[in-house]
Amino acid sequence: MRLFRRDTHMSFGQWRQRVRMLHALAVLAEGRSILEAALECGYSSPSAFSAMFRRSLGRPPKNYF
Known part of the structure; x- marks a missing residue:
């Protein structure tokens, strides 16, 4: 964990959310x-x-693109 934080300057949870x-x-x-984006990215609901x-x-997300 220390090496990951040192190399990425973020926690694993922050990195995962960014990915x-x-x-x-x-x-x-x-x-x-x-809905497709939410489910494909591992979220249990669109909300x-x-x-x-x-x-x-x-x-x-509906106003982003």
């Missing part, structure tokens, strides 16, 4: 639905996904 967000952006850019998306990027 999920990058994947979600790619899915949404393809024109797929918020949980939307809340994380808004916290990370400052706006909901």
